[in-house]
Amino acid sequence: MKTDIDKNIKIDENIKKEKNIKIDENIKKEKNIKMDKNMQAENIHKNVDEITINDFVTKNDKDVLELKKHVLSSGSVVPLLHFRKLNELSMIEHCFTTRLGGLSTGMFDSLNLSFTRGDDEEKVLENYKRVAEAIGAEAGQIVTTDQTHTTNVLRVGKKQCGIGVTRKRPYTDVDGLITNEPNVVLATFYADCVPLYFVDPVHRAIGLSHSGWRGTVNRMGKETLIAMNREFGTEAHDVIAAIGPSICQDCYEISQDVAEHFVDEFATTDDPHASDILLYKGAGKYQLNLWECNRRVMVEAGVQEDNIAMTNICTCCNPSLLFSHRASHGKRGNLGAFMFLK
Numbered sequence: 011m012k013t014d015i016d017k018n019i020k021i022d023e024n025i026k027k028e029k030n031i032k033i034d035e036n037i038k039k040e041k042n043i044k045m046d047k048n049m050q051a052e053n054i055h056k057n058v059d060e061i062t063i064n065d066f067v068t069k070n071d072k073d074v075l076e077l078k079k080h081v082l083s084s085g086s087v088v089p090l091l092h093f094r095k096l097n098e099l100s101m102i103e104h105c106f107t108t109r110l111g112g113l114s115t116g117m118f119d120s121l122n123l124s125f126t127r128g129d130d131e132e133k134v135l136e137n138y139k140r141v142a143e144a145i146g147a148e149a150g151q152i153v154t155t156d157q158t159h160t161t162n163v164l165r166v167g168k169k170q171c172g173i174g175v176t177r178k179r180p181y182t183d184v185d186g187l188i189t190n191e192p193n194v195v196l197a198t199f200y201a202d203c204v205p206l207y208f209v210d211p212v213h214r215a216i217g218l219s220h221s222g223w224r225g226t227v228n229r230m231g232k233e234t235l236i237a238m239n240r241e242f243g244t245e246a247h248d249v250i251a252a253i254g255p256s257i258c259q260d261c262y263e264i265s266q267d268v269a270e271h272f273v274d275e276f277a278t279t280d281d282p283h284a285s286d287i288l289l290y291k292g293a294g295k296y297q298l299n300l301w302e303c304n305r306r307v308m309v310e311a312g313v314q315e316d317n318i319a320m321t322n323i324c325t326c327c328n329p330s331l332l333f334s335h336r337a338s339h340g341k342r343g344n345l346g347a348f349m350f351l352k
């Protein structure tokens with residue numbers, strides 16, 4: 011923890027060093043993003059069968075995620091994102107959903123997974139059934155979080171299957187789920203916040219957790235690994251992890267008070283990469299890189315850098331393909347991260 015004086019020095023230095031350069035860069039970046047978004051907005055009108063990974067705006071050229079189009083027994087097509095690094099692990103199935111392939115309409119169009127934002131519950135349940143079938147499971151196997159930006163992690167098993175989907179949730183304030191039981195489908199929800207996936211191939215255990223800015227400052231990734239170590243003996247060194255689709259630094263403007271939490275926790279005055287985390291934009295506004303913060307949390311907790319896959323897809327850069335709270339000004343459904351041990 012640093013003092014207020016250190017914070018001020020850091021911020022002053024940022025202003026001096028970065029203000030002119032960064033503001034110019036931001037203007038350039040924003041122009042490019044706007045052009046990309048306009049080009050990409052047309053893709054929502056494409057047939058689901060025609061959507062490919064190339065229809066997503068990406069932040070770099072890394073081949074991190076693939077889009078698989080799952081054809082269900084009904085003939086419906088559900089396109090889902092999958093991390094290539096997690097696909098290599100035959101002991102699990104996982105996905106990150108898109109807006110495509112569901113039944114919901116209007117602002118929930120179409121694969122909304124929230125029962126509590128005003129959508130028709132029957133349609134939401136059918137959306138869950140579609141995702142479950144696409145990954146080789148059933149809706150009654152799913153266990154959901156009750157996300158309130160805590161760092162609470164709950165161990166679940168077969169007894170909890172169906173919670174939050176086919177039956178009521180008996181718990182509140184759970185942002186992370188862990189299990190070592192096969193066929194228990196963990197599910198967490200997003201519309202800009204960061205999904206964290208953890209697989210321990212040694213102890214055959216998994217974890218899935220929700221990390222918004224509060225969860226990131228409070229090191230949700232580390233808390234999930236601590237819970238996996240306590241319950242299953244997981245060593246961070248063995249873990250394969252992924253940081254899922256969520257808001258990128260270019261889209262995520264924050265105010266001074268939020269920035270100060272990150273200066274306290276992540277940026278140091280002698281850190282040459284501090285601007286990887288916070289870019290000063292002027293007028294007390296910063297651009298925050300939640301992806302890099304969560305990566306650092308994992309590395310600090312002992313996960314090997316080569317074992318971490320980081321998204322290059324931003325929810326806010328792809329508002330027609332993914333739900334984004336910022337891009338939609340709150341008028342949106344929920345995306346989901348799902349994972350289970352086979």
Ligand SMILES: [Zn+2]
Nearest residue numbers: 258261324327
């Ligand atoms: Zn973005």
